[in-house]
Amino acid sequence: MTELPGFAVLLARLLHHQGQEPAGFAHRAGAGEADVVALLDGAAPDRALLRRLAPALGLDTADLFEIAAVPLPEDLAPAGGMATTSIVSVVRFGKALPADRRAELRAFVAGLPPARATGRIEGLPASAPAPDPRSAGNLLMRMVATRNLGWTGTAKVFHLLTGRYWMSTAYGRIASGEDRPTPDLLVDFATVLGLPAAVPAALLGMPLPPDAPRPDASATDAALLLRGLRRLGVEQLREAEDLARALQPG
Incomplete structure (x- = not known):
């Protein structure tokens, strides 16, 4: 490793x-x-x-x-709790919206007050092997975890935004350092994190695949929406999900 x-x-x-x-x-x-x-x-x-x-x-x-491997302060920490299902639903419905309605949904989410952090992200089993914070994969997964996503949520959101379908345990192996992220997977991480792929590639000293695809606008907006959702509690996420459903084109 x-x-x-x-x-x-x-x-x-x-x-x-x-x-x-x-x-x-x-x-x-x-x-x-x-x-x-x-x-x-x-x-x-x-x-x-x-x-x-x-x-x-x-x-x-x-x-x-x-x-920087500095613990997150309270205002930046993900809300935690049993939020994965609602986060995934908001992202799914939000990604399907026209551009102007995606912006409306993001503005609504940004206006919601943050929930109190519970200190635990749903989907991370207590028996998981201790991650190695010095590995590239663990850093990428910790960045995803700031979106209030455990392994299960990560697998679902990756599928929605990139089309990649892996079992949640595959992301657990990336987090623990057991498996290394490939250049193709690095591009997918960049999409979910809302970053140009060249940024994590430069950060981690990894190559990008030739002709690496760029995410479409709906995936980019969904990644930005995901950042806003991380501090919301389940009830607030349901409000966002209700709006995302209501905004769907007739």
């Missing part, structure tokens, strides 16, 4: 991929250049700095916390 390097190297890879120099990046992030240079030299990142850096990197803030 190939181990991931530390955050200093991962951050440097992202900056190199984006053609950003430390000084310009720090300015865009509203951070001190010395703070960015210190991170690139191996300093431990703090939460306030990560919050500033994420938008300047074009990353979801929770994803950058996972990349």
Whole structure:
């Protein structure tokens, strides 16, 4: 199993991929250049700095916390609980909507108050082998888990957004480091995470397959919707599902 390097190297890879120099990046992030240079030299990142850096990197803030291996603060943590079925339903109905109605659904979800986190994501068996946080697959699965998806939810959402159908245990093997993500699977992860495939490829030092497909607009919007759903409780998710159903074309 190939181990991931530390955050200093991962951050440097992202900056190199984006053609950003430390000084310009720090300015865009509203951070001190010395703070960015210190991170690139191996300093431990703090939460306030990560919050500033994420938008300047074009990353979801929770994803950058996972990349940095810093525990998620309360406001970024997924709600947890028995939410998978409702999340999958909202994504399914939302993906089928016309573009303007997809935007309406996302705005509705963004306006809902966040639920209190339960501290557990549905679908992660207590007997699961301890994951190796240094593997590429575990990092990708932890980023997916910030969407309040366990293995079962991951399998269902991947099928909806990419057409890939795997048993949930296959994603468990990716999470534990037992199996490594392939370049094709990396593209699918990027779709579900709402990222250009070149970003996780640069981050993880992995190649992309030739002529890697780009997700269509409905899949991209569904990935953004998924980010908004992660902080909602079951009752709120049902409200979103009801709206997604009502917005379906007649």
